[in-house]
Amino acid sequence: MEKIKFFDCNCQIGRVGYPHLLDVSKVNRLLEEMARAGIEEALVYHSVARYGHPPLGNQLLLDEIKGHDNLHPVWVLLPHHTGEMEPPENLMIKMKNNGIKAARVFPGRTFHGFSLDEWCLGDLLSALESVKMPLFLDIETVSWEEIYNLLIKHPNLPLIISNCSYRHNRYLYPLWDKFDHLYVETSWFMGAGTIEDIVKRFGSKRILFGTNLLRYTGTAAVALITYADISHADKVAIASINLERILNEVWR
Amino acid sequence: MKNYFEHIQSGIPLDDIEIIDIHAHLGPCYNMHIPDNSAAAMIHNMDLCGIDKAVISTTISFDTDIVLGNNMMLEALDSFPGRLYGACSVNGNYPELSLTELERLFKRPEVVMIKVHPYETKCKIDDPRMERIYDFASARRLFILVHTWLDNDPYGNQDMFASVAKAYPQINWIMGHSGGPYGSVHAVEIAKKVPNVFLDTTLSMCPVQQIEYFVKEIGSERIIFGTDNPYLNPKIQVGRIALANITQKDRINIFSANAKRYINFA
Numbered sequence: 132m133e134k135i136k137f138f139d140c141n142c143q144i145g146r147v148g149y150p151h152l153l154d155v156s157k158v159n160r161l162l163e164e165m166a167r168a169g170i171e172e173a174l175v176y177h178s179v180a181r182y183g184h185p186p187l188g189n190q191l192l193l194d195e196i197k198g199h200d201n202l203h204p205v206w207v208l209l210p211h212h213t214g215e216m217e218p219p220e221n222l223m224i225k226m227k228n229n230g231i232k233a234a235r236v237f238p239g240r241t242f243h244g245f246s247l248d249e250w251c252l253g254d255l256l257s258a259l260e261s262v263k264m265p266l267f268l269d270i271e272t273v274s275w276e277e278i279y280n281l282l283i284k285h286p287n288l289p290l291i292i293s294n295c296s297y298r299h300n301r302y303l304y305p306l307w308d309k310f311d312h313l314y315v316e317t318s319w320f321m322g323a324g325t326i327e328d329i330v331k332r333f334g335s336k337r338i339l340f341g342t343n344l345l346r347y348t349g350t351a352a353v354a355l356i357t358y359a360d361i362s363h364a365d366k367v368a369i370a371s372i373n374l375e376r377i378l379n380e381v382w383r
Numbered sequence: 384m385k386n387y388f389e390h391i392q393s394g395i396p397l398d399d400i401e402i403i404d405i406h407a408h409l410g411p412c413y414n415m416h417i418p419d420n421s422a423a424a425m426i427h428n429m430d431l432c433g434i435d436k437a438v439i440s441t442t443i444s445f446d447t448d449i450v451l452g453n454n455m456m457l458e459a460l461d462s463f464p465g466r467l468y469g470a471c472s473v474n475g476n477y478p479e480l481s482l483t484e485l486e487r488l489f490k491r492p493e494v495v496m497i498k499v500h501p502y503e504t505k506c507k508i509d510d511p512r513m514e515r516i517y518d519f520a521s522a523r524r525l526f527i528l529v530h531t532w533l534d535n536d537p538y539g540n541q542d543m544f545a546s547v548a549k550a551y552p553q554i555n556w557i558m559g560h561s562g563g564p565y566g567s568v569h570a571v572e573i574a575k576k577v578p579n580v581f582l583d584t585t586l587s588m589c590p591v592q593q594i595e596y597f598v599k600e601i602g603s604e605r606i607i608f609g610t611d612n613p614y615l616n617p618k619i620q621v622g623r624i625a626l627a628n629i630t631q632k633d634r635i636n637i638f639s640a641n642a643k644r645y646i647n648f649a
Contacts, residue, residue: 134392151590152567164591167626169392297587297615300416321587323428323613328418344591350391351589354622357394358432366394 132363137170137353138371140233141267141293141316141341142202144195145178145188155345158195158202168349170342172201172371174233180207181237186215193229203378205233205267210245210252219258226264232381234259235267235293242272249284256281260288263380265314267293275302282310289314289377291339297322307333314377316341317369318352326359326369335365339374387625396433397625401639403648404429404617405496406528406559406585406609407437409459413446420613422459426466428612432621435639436648437467437612438496440528444472445503453484460493468648469494470528475506475513485519495646496526501539503530508539508547521553526645528557528583528609533566541566545573548580555645557581557607561597564588571600584620584637585609594627594637603633607641 146156155164156178165173175196180188185207196202206226211218217225226234236255238247245251247268259266268278270292282290291314295303300322306313307329317326318341329338342352356366385399410420418424422439429437439459444452449472456469471488473481488494497520501508508529520527534540541562548556561570561582567590574580582597582605597606608624610617624637642648 132393149565151564151588151593152596153590153592155591167628169388298415304416319587321615321619322415322417323616324418324424325416325616343588346588346591348589348591348593348623350626351619351623354391354432354618354625355616357391358396358618358621359394360427360431 134169135357135367136371137168137340137356138374139165139170139173139342139344139349139352140291140339140374141318142173142175142344143178143181144175144345145191147178147182151346158199161202161345162199164344164349168342168353170349170353172203173344174205174374175202176205176207176235181235185209185243203233204229204231205235206231207235207237208255209236209243210255219255222255223258223262227382232378233265233267235269237269237272239272247273247277247281253284256285256288260285262382263287263289265289265291265377265381267291267316269293270295270299275306278313279306282306282313286312288312291316293341294319294343296320297325300325304332307337313337314339314373317355318343318347321355326355327361330361330365335361335368336373338369340370391622391625394431396431397621398433400433400635402434402621403608403639403642404434404437404610404612405526405557405607405642406583407439407612407617408442408614409439410441410443410452410455412442412614415614417613422462422467425613426463428617429466432618434610434617434621435466437610438470439467440470440472440498442503445474445500449474449477449480449484453488457488457491460491464493467493470496470498472498472500473516474504475510475516476504478512478515481516482519485516489523492647492649495648496528498528499539500530502532502536505538507537508543517547517551517554521551524553524555526555526557528559530559531566532560532563533569541569541573545577545580548577552579555579555581557583559583559609560585564590567593567596571597574601574605581605581607581641583607583609584624585611585615587611587615589619589623594624595629598629598633603629603636604641606637608638
């Protein structure tokens with residue numbers, strides 16, 4: 132059987148102040164770990180954009196992954212009101228010019244210090260929605276009530292919940308009963324039998340392969356999919372096709 | 384040795400190496416949905432990736448009823464002889480009952496270990512009520528698997544674990560989860576100082592290069608394979624150890640040889 136293509140939607144490069152273990156942070160180390168696990172392509176954001184300052188980290192990202200065609204940049208965004216980032220219209224042009232096809236935000240007082248609600252982020256969310264750019268939300272940074280409200284208000288925005296754990300099924304299932312534009316990536320979604328159960332109930336299109344490299348190992352994440360008790364077609368969809376389908380819709 | 388990269392990529396179970404999971408569970412857990420927590424489902428998941436045997440305990444025995452949980456475990460052992468083995472759960476809040484359970488369960492040869500969960504029972508690992516439990520284990524030179532989680536667990540953090548392990552050198556102590564995803568460095572420090580401490584691979588957030596780091600720092604003889612099945616998917620641990628940059632001898636040690644050196648899986 133042909134090797135499954137893996138397209139990782141959740142990679143980060145750059146040093147962090149509180150690493151899990153070792154100083155594994157450079158692009159070459161990401162490429163090594165991807166090769167070890169058999170991962171061909173990845174969406175990547177920069178640690179400085181998350182833990183430092185998004186504009187600085189976003190530029191570092193472009194500089195550091197330049198020339199690596201299998202690494203695709205993801206920008207971390209802020210609302211424009213403080214002047215740290217351009218207003219949404221201008222920002223969209225800048226993102227398009229830099230080949231950005233996915234975005235992340237880190238709302239909340241203990242992260243980037245802004246609200247996910249419409250009065251604060253509504254214009255930016257609408258701009259992303261207008262070009263169908265997928266938005267990654269780290270589950271650490273939001274409540275499920277905020278996610279529910281966002282899904283209602285932005286029905287054409289592909290929303291990907293990142294670092295969602297195996298303890299979250301009871302939140303996810305009722306949302307998946309209601310919304311088709313909600314996705315989860317698999318880097319921490321490690322419950323036994325969960326992938327199989329979701330595919331049986333909802334199909335495979337809601338699940339996107341992710342590793343959280345360079346923090347977690349990619350080898351565990353790949354085995355989660357290849358050993359799943361689902362069809363080969365479902366494995367392929369989760370490993371790469373679902374993400375590629377979402378990215379192909381951006382900027383069209 | 385087979386090409387494990389091809390095995391993992393193709394979803395083929397590892398079939399040329401014995402794999403024994405010493406950190407597995409059974410049954411429901413209050414704060415998560417497990418699509419199928421039965422012994423049969425666990426065996427199915429083990430078969431999909433090539434795990435031969437598992438040592439199980441139930442969370443029910445820690446957070447609710449120790450006897451009910453241990454009985455669920457025994458029932459599973461009866462259903463899958465030669466595949467499932469038991470870890471007798473004990474709870475320092477019930478010292479007499481725990482001793483009764485130890486005497487009852489260790490009459491069964493398939494019960495091979497003890498499991499302690501300080502956090503779920505809210506009984507500190509160094510609580511005096513645990514002493515007779517440790518005496519029981521010490522006299523039989525048993526393994527005790529302890530849930531540990533870095534330094535934010537007031538009931539069973541890594542330092543508390545280390546001091547108890549030092550106090551009972553006849554017991555083989557498994558540091559469950561090796562202290563969690565941020566606990567690897569301290570886990571190694573402890574393992575270097577306390578020779579009867581073993582590190583456990585069970586983890587949902589598997590730090591990149593963790594297995595290689597453990598092997599480099601303490602060798603592979605005191606690293607034990609565990610998964611948390613059926614809470615966590617056991618396949619992730621098979622994948623990361625099969626593809627770790629270590630020797631095949633190290634892999635054999637971690638997957639089963641270390642456990643077999645001390646435990647009779649007859």
